[in-house]
Amino acid sequence: MAGTLAEKVWESHVVRRADGEPDLLYIDLHLIHEVTSPQAFDGLRIAGRRVRRPDLTLATEDHNVPTTPGPITDPVSLTQVETLRRNCEEFGVPIYPMGHAEQGIVHVVGPQLGLTQPGMTVVCGDSHTSTHGAFGALAFGIGTSEVEHVLATQTLPLKPFRTMAINVRGTLPEGVTAKDVVLAVIAKIGTGGGQGYVLEYRGEAISALSMEARMTVCNMSIEAGARAGMVAPDQVTFDYLKGRDHAPSGADWDVAVADWEQLVSDENAVFDAEVDIDATKLTPFVTWGTNPAQGLPLGDSVPDPRTIADEHERAAAERALEYMGLHAGMPLRDIRIDTVFVGSCTNGRIEDLRAAASVLEGRQVANGVRCLVVPGSARVRLQAEAEGLDRVFTAAGAEWRLPGCSMCLAMNPDKLAPGERSASTSNRNFEGRQGVGGRTHLVSPQVAAATAVRGFLAAPADL
Amino acid sequence: MDSFTTHTGIAVPLRRSNVDTDQIIPAVYLKRVTRDGFEDGLFAAWRQDPDFVLNQPQYAGGSVLVAGPDFGTGSSREHAVWALMNYGFRAVISSRFADIFRGNSGKQGLLTAVVSEADVESIWAFCDEIPGAALTVDLESRLITAGDLSIPFEVDDYTRWRLLEGLDDVGLTLRHEQLVAEFEARRPAYKPVVQ
Ligand code: SF4
Numbered sequence: 213m214a215g216t217l218a219e220k221v222w223e224s225h226v227v228r229r230a231d232g233e234p235d236l237l238y239i240d241l242h243l244i245h246e247v248t249s250p251q252a253f254d255g256l257r258i259a260g261r262r263v264r265r266p267d268l269t270l271a272t273e274d275h276n277v278p279t280t281p282g283p284i285t286d287p288v289s290l291t292q293v294e295t296l297r298r299n300c301e302e303f304g305v306p307i308y309p310m311g312h313a314e315q316g317i318v319h320v321v322g323p324q325l326g327l328t329q330p331g332m333t334v335v336c337g338d339s340h341t342s343t344h345g346a347f348g349a350l351a352f353g354i355g356t357s358e359v360e361h362v363l364a365t366q367t368l369p370l371k372p373f374r375t376m377a378i379n380v381r382g383t384l385p386e387g388v389t390a391k392d393v394v395l396a397v398i399a400k401i402g403t404g405g406g407q408g409y410v411l412e413y414r415g416e417a418i419s420a421l422s423m424e425a426r427m428t429v430c431n432m433s434i435e436a437g438a439r440a441g442m443v444a445p446d447q448v449t450f451d452y453l454k455g456r457d458h459a460p461s462g463a464d465w466d467v468a469v470a471d472w473e474q475l476v477s478d479e480n481a482v483f484d485a486e487v488d489i490d491a492t493k494l495t496p497f498v499t500w501g502t503n504p505a506q507g508l509p510l511g512d513s514v515p516d517p518r519t520i521a522d523e524h525e526r527a528a529a530e531r532a533l534e535y536m537g538l539h540a541g542m543p544l545r546d547i548r549i550d551t552v553f554v555g556s557c558t559n560g561r562i563e564d565l566r567a568a569a570s571v572l573e574g575r576q577v578a579n580g581v582r583c584l585v586v587p588g589s590a591r592v593r594l595q596a597e598a599e600g601l602d603r604v605f606t607a608a609g610a611e612w613r614l615p616g617c618s619m620c621l622a623m624n625p626d627k628l629a630p631g632e633r634s635a636s637t638s639n640r641n642f643e644g645r646q647g648v649g650g651r652t653h654l655v656s657p658q659v660a661a662a663t664a665v666r667g668f669l670a671a672p673a674d675l
Numbered sequence: 676m677d678s679f680t681t682h683t684g685i686a687v688p689l690r691r692s693n694v695d696t697d698q699i700i701p702a703v704y705l706k707r708v709t710r711d712g713f714e715d716g717l718f719a720a721w722r723q724d725p726d727f728v729l730n731q732p733q734y735a736g737g738s739v740l741v742a743g744p745d746f747g748t749g750s751s752r753e754h755a756v757w758a759l760m761n762y763g764f765r766a767v768i769s770s771r772f773a774d775i776f777r778g779n780s781g782k783q784g785l786l787t788a789v790v791s792e793a794d795v796e797s798i799w800a801f802c803d804e805i806p807g808a809a810l811t812v813d814l815e816s817r818l819i820t821a822g823d824l825s826i827p828f829e830v831d832d833y834t835r836w837r838l839l840e841g842l843d844d845v846g847l848t849l850r851h852e853q854l855v856a857e858f859e860a861r862r863p864a865y866k867p868v869v870q
């Protein structure tokens with residue numbers, strides 16, 4: 213039977229199938245972090261269970277870690293991190309703690325180690341696990357009791373999902389990035405448009421993307437409500453993986469590639485839904501509101517809620533403008549920014565930092581603007597330093613930080629003050645996400661850097 | 676998890692609809708790293724009010740919550756179920772539950788019994804008549820009995836079976852451990868391991 217990529221990966225992981233029951237799927241890789249794992253380990257302890265496959269489990273510390281040198285000062289953050297360390301020790305789970313050369317945001321660490329591979333099932337107690345779908349893996353976020361279930365059994369009982377093809381046709385214009393693509397996709401289908409679906413990103417524009425850019429796209433699938441996002445593996449994927457620490461080697465490599473090459477949606481496979489995006493029409497895209505679907509091309513103006521037909525969306529837009537302190541009709545390029553954040557599992561990889569640095573090189577962050585550059589992992593940080601990117605950032609007046617989630621969710625000290633406005637390369641612009649009362653505009657690294665220079669939302673072409 | 680066949684306990688009338696998970700357990704209580712002790716956060720805001728039902732002595736030790744429609748809406752936090760169970764509740768009766776809450780409850784051994792709105796009203800009336808009186812929730816016969824009342828309730832077969840057997844998700848899966856092991860033996864050798 214013809215199948216989609218997602219269905220093929222699903223089928224190859226079915227441990228048990230019975231009428232009227234969810235399929236039991238095997239999980240190839242389970243990533244954990246300090247926020248969503250403590251109760252899962254506690255549950256194991258209460259029931260006297262062990263971790264079935266510590267060797268398929270990896271823990272990192274990311275959400276709470278400070279990005280300036282020194283210990284964690286917040287007591288809650290410290291408890292979570294210390295609990296994770298104790299749990300990993302007790303249950304034999306490998307961990308990359310703060311200060312370790314492999315520490316970083318969980319969704320940056322897995323791929324860069326070569327742990328995320330095509331055709332795998334990858335889960336993590338974190339919604340942005342969808343990032344790993346860029347490799348043609350079926351990767352999704354899970355709740356704490358599911359974390360416990362995977363720890364104990366290395367499997368998950370799952371109900372089937374539907375599939376949606378996102379066809380991004382044509383070639384992206386110069387200066388338009390993966391972030392612009394995914395923001396445009398979310399604006400088109402809405403924050404609930406992907407509900408119950410696994411999205412498969414397809415088409416010329418997607419094939420032309422690097423692995424890191426594909427991760428940016430898949431990362432934000434969840435912001436359209438989707439279970440997961442995927443891109444079929446191809447030569448770009450294989451080239452990225454080859455030689456990585458955990459990638460297959462020798463004869464294994466050839467066997468693996470032969471398997472991976474099968475991981476495409478069949479010609480006559482049927483998707484439950486399809487969406488077409490014309491890549492040639494895309495421009496740098498930014499959000500103006502308080503959910504990731506409230507976005508527009510940078511050249512547009514803040515929308516007038518009165519022109520929105522849907523009643524709920526209109527009300528949401530009105531609330532958003534009030535919270536964001538914006539008024540209808542204002543050109544987006546006139547929005548003044550206080551803080552620029554470059555980082556997160558959406559855009560904290562080396563290519564993102566290179567992109568931001570290429571804009572900042574020889575320029576200065578505008579007076580009164582704070583610009584934070586937070587690498588996604590310790591490795592990314594080292595590599596950036598080896599390439600001299602850190603010097604570009606600091607010479608431009610930006611702050612070069614230690615790796616972690618940082619201002620993506622403001623669980624550590626990196627926060628917006630009430631009313632403060634950011635251009636952020638992260639993935640969520642919810643009210644208060646970057647600090648109580650903070651106002652977030654989601655942007656690409658290029659737009660973030662150009663905005664830092666101008667002090668207003670801007671693309672590199674505006675400089 | 677403990678099996679649930681029949682339970683007799685004090686019925687606590689919660690005369691509110693749309694009780695969301697933020698009201699069941701406010702976000703400030705989510706910072707803990709354990710799975711017990713959440714009872715102190717249960718309905719924390721409402722418990723400030725001395726007249727709130729849980730503050731009334733006749734309902735001390737209550738274990739069956741009888742609530743208005745749309746119980747458990749809002750965020751998917753499992754802490755809402757932990758808080759109810761840590762407090763001592765074994766069952767919640769309502770005419771409508773939020774899906775995720777219902778799913779989370781079934782997984783952890785909290786029975787969510789669905790009855791009509793009129794039936795909720797009659798149970799509330801029963802509670803008013805004899806505050807602190809016990810009622811019985813019989814899962815085997817899917818029947819709530821309180822005084823003269825005898826009210827059938829809905830629960831899906833799968834959840835009922837699991838509750839009767841006392842099987843949590845992990846326990847269920849572990850019954851198929853052999854299949855998991857067989858699957859592991861078939862996995863391609865090139866699949867990565869962390870260490
Ligand atoms: S960077 Fe942000 S979205 Fe990504 S894992 Fe961290 S907190 Fe979540």
